[in-house]
Amino acid sequence: MWLPGHLGVLTRWIPPSLVDEVVEATGRTERRVRLLPARVTVYFVLAMALFGDCGYRRVWAALTAGWPRGSVADPSAAALRQARQRLGPEPLALLFDRLRGLLGTTDTLGVFWRGLRLVAWDGTCLEVADSVANVARFRRHGARTTRPASYPQVRLTALIECGTRALIDAVFGPQQYTELPQARALLPSLGPGMLLLADRGYDGFQGLRDAAATGADLLWRVQAGRLLPVIDPLPDGTHLTLITDRRSGDRLTRWMRHGRRGPRPANLIAITLRVISFRVTVTATDGTCRSSTVRLVKCSTPSGIRPPNWPLSTTSAGKLRPPTTG
Template sequence: MGAQSVISREVVVAAGAFAPGHLGELTRIVPFEMVDEALAQTGRVQARVRDLPSRVVVYLLLAGCLFPGLGWRQVWKRMTAGLDGLPVADPTGGALAQARKRVGAEPLRWLFDLLRGPAAGIRTTGAWWRGLMVCAIDGTTIAVPDSPANLTEYTKHRCNNGGSGYPALRLLVLVSCGTRTVLDAVFGPTADGETTYAPRLLRSLHKGMIVLLDRNFAAQTLVSTIAATGAHVLVRVKSGRHLPVLRRNRDGSYLSRLGTVAVRVIDCEITIATAAGHRTGLYRLVTTLTDHRTHPAAELIRLYHERWEIETAYLEIKSTILGGRVLRARTPAGLDQEIHALLVAYQVLRLAMADATGTRPEIDPDRASFTIALNTARDLVIQAAGVIAGTAIDLVGTIGRRVLADLMPNRRIRTRPRVVKRAISKYNAKGTVDRTSYKATISIDILTTPDP
């Protein structure tokens, strides 16, 4: 017989019926005491401790977001896979469904309200600009199950082929651009537009922030209400929108008014050149930062590019975590619970990544791989590893070490044509699509708008 290797490891989890309740190493960010407080504050603590205590159910809901392609029984198997030798329950699918319904959405909503916010101590380029925290607001849609209960609140999108296969909800998020952590979020039926939901995010805006917005949010009422919070705005508006020239600045911008708000307007022409050719677009940006000496126009134009960080955050949630899948819950109450669990799971992953890159100030958080963090977190749930921290404080952890060991390269300017990747009909021919990502150079010219 050849030589053998034996690996033994120590697993430390909660005792008794609470043992399956964990999120691997991410439990350190959402510890037992935090979950217990969420349950106590929302009145969801179990009356008697049986096979599925409420704390365990909360961790089940969070773990379900890390394994969205599995049924709830299989999620349970992942949570208990590392607990060999411990007497753990083997609940039926029906028992797990009843437990999730018993806990409800309130504890997950409480956890999200506690955990949402910027990662502490991160002051890298992109996270802050001239003393202002750089944030962005935008919306997306997520498909939900086509059940009779969901259809009472969520509708299917209209399209050229007679309607989408699934109803959808609209999610609107306020993101810190530097770390892509979630500062706040709201969601609801798609019957209401993004500008209807946006005012519900104002509670999280304050002095010392700059909010980046696309053209859909350029309503003067919304800009006015954001400005009233003390936060500054940088929003793109239609190039033909009439904004009177009140005074010209040396950097090419000019002062104007958007409703009752004093703003500064920057007109520019941006050219993107690649080996395949070049294209030029006209941009008009409006900001409440009216002093051109302290906040130069050229820097604001470059800063606006950070708005795309929120698009990357949505990609991480919808593609990397969910894998393009439809959500599980078949009732509006279940969707409320699932969305808040998904936001908490995403946030704790982002906080773990920020803790790791925060130990290396020279590293831009953009270089941390979300996919590596997610897959490592999944592994640690299966292993039940790192659930309870040791006596020595480890700020980086296994997730952080794997992220730091395999950093992505510094971001380079690249571009590729925007195309419909999934046509409504498979018979709708799109011709030959160039899917090459080209290295690009960008040139910016600030334009002087003629006086009316």
């Protein structure tokens, strides 16, 4: 028999009471006693994520390794597959929703920087089972000059807390979708008091605008070819720039090409950013060196969007503020 609360090390972090709660909330509670009840199947699916290179039987063996031989069930791979099918995805989705969130405190190393909680988002692709349903939903992907990939893939974009690596939120979708639409789905998990880090690929006007509108501060790497005109140079070697929507960008470009003669174009829809450029040199063990320039943009305005005709003004820290009046 299964003793309540003791199914491997997973129960230390995910208590059986929580698993029972999500199973009941999603209507997966058994009407009769089964060899593999829903609670056990939840832990089995979680163990599959820890032992991704193992088949069903080996995952089961790893999950129950601490039990005396003969004291637990020894299901076949077919029985484990049927248990997964009975469970479905809903209990796992609800369990993730109950567990995700911030973990770090002010005493946790690497979580805070100057009073701001460090968070980051990024995306990756994961292979999924080669089933008819998965191929129809996620498709196979490969280079145009080669055959399609062996397995369909899903794209995952996750928002994590730095320092603890706790998952704050995540979204899955077909691989052909870009990371930007998925990142927008994570915006409700951002807010004031956070400093969001991001790599290249998220630095479009709409992505910056939407992320800044959450109230979070932004520190993002930008693509090497991105034009970041110097609007106002700062004493520390950084400068302020404007990133605009397409229509405002044309008017700003014409104004810059004419040597900034006349007043700045009115009614620009723009985000004011501070640009930080630096050069990184890596020396290998054989003495060879590789160097590259890295550019970051920082947004610390209250909403991220600069109102039309708002003159640029900076504090000693380089943050933007509205100009004061008499």
